[in-house]
Amino acid sequence: MTASPSSAVASDICMSLQDVTISYGSFEAVKNVYMDLPKGKVTAFIGPSGCGKSTVLRALNRMNDLIPGCTLKGRVIFDHHDLYDKRVDPVEVRRRIGMVFQKPNPFPKSIYENIAFGARINGYKGDMDELVERSLRKAAVWDECKDKLKESGFSLSGGQQQRLCIARAIATEPEVILMDEPCSALDPISTLKIEETMHELKRSYTIMIVTHNMQQAVRVADMTAFFNAEAVEGGSGKVGYLVEFNETENIFNSPSQQSTLDYVSGRFG
Template sequence: MKIPQDKLIKGDASISLQNVTISYGDFDAVRNIYCDIPRGKVTALIGPSGCGKSTVLRAINRMNDLIPSCSLKGRILFEGTDLYHPTIDPVEVRRKIGMVFQQPNPFPKSIFENIAFGARINGYTGDMDELVEQSLRKAAVWDECKDKLNESGYSLSGGQQQRLCIARTIAIEPEVILMDEPCSALDPISTLKIEETMHELKKSYTIIIVTHNMQQALRVSDMTAFYNAEVLEGVSGGKVGYLVEFNETETIFSSPSQKLTQDYISGKFG
């Protein structure tokens, strides 16, 4: 992606959401989001169910394009480039901005091919053995995989499969990694390993994570965005998400500027 010099983001923002509204048909899922996400840090998106956290996350690498009724107004800039400009290829967006989903989803292939496949179709021509090893090492799962690279990805435990999926994402050399509740289906030990992996990965990548776990947000993130939803009058069951507050994680959890944020993190609702 060529970045127009007159549209470069000032400061350390990797991704900038500028008055973003995301709709499904005539229904606004989230409305009027402004947020600059810094590079080289972990940003957590928190908030009650139905407030649009995952919708916002998927918009950042244009996964919502796969939903026919979904549309976006406003702009999402990645390193200064408008990701929704007509000239931008969404496949290229997803290579630059990788994603790890809630449920581990290895390919029905060997552990080696889980890593090599994406790199190969993206034109990688280097030493594939080295790429596979380095990707698995960065995802902290090499020691558990190195002696069975030809076995199915499904032979691994749930936590190992999730780290395999992180390694698969790393192998295509993204700049940003999105994680949609990556630990919700995992046991506490596997969750701890994923969190430790995130701390290492942020040295090389910008990471954005959706989580319902307040303690996890506090443990892993540098920045936290708190979303909430308000009920729409006259719409049965309808509600629209919005960003309440965005700040350093320590500030959000110790001295938030909004009472609504304090009520949420103290468990009064959600």
């Protein structure tokens, strides 16, 4: 990233959203978000469908750039730079801020090449065998893969495929990992393994996760952001907004907003 430094961000803050509004065409999907995301923590984004939490998550590594007509106002500060400065390369943003999607999406390649491919494209010059093993170990899937590295990534179970995708994200040596409902398509045992993997990964990475599973947020997240949506005047859809952002324990046990309490207690959503 070559953009000039923006306003300094405290050393314990990984990313800062400053009055972020994201629109699809003329429709504002989420507006006026202010949030400082801490380093070395797991932050969960929760809220009902249509409140903009996945839209905000994708804005953190400019994945929304790939959606025609999607625009962002405000600033997203990372490493003292505004990620949306015209001089910032979105490809470099996505290398440093990796993404794991809702459904496992291995490349149609071998398990080994799923890990090596991205690293090779990014110019990795080290020991590729060591990088593949290290990435698979960090994603807690090495023991299940080590004897079949030449087999297709699709030969793995759904939960193993998702951990392979986490390993693939790790292999490009990012600083942040974004996860958009990474367990929604998985069985309970695979979900538990992904959650255990997250606890290990936060020793080395900052993680932001979107989840509809309240119990999952409680189990994995240090911080939780609750988003909600309200009807737009005239009835043309809803606009999302950030209601409350705090330590997970506070969000679930003593939220400051009634709507947060109503959501986490299951009264709507």
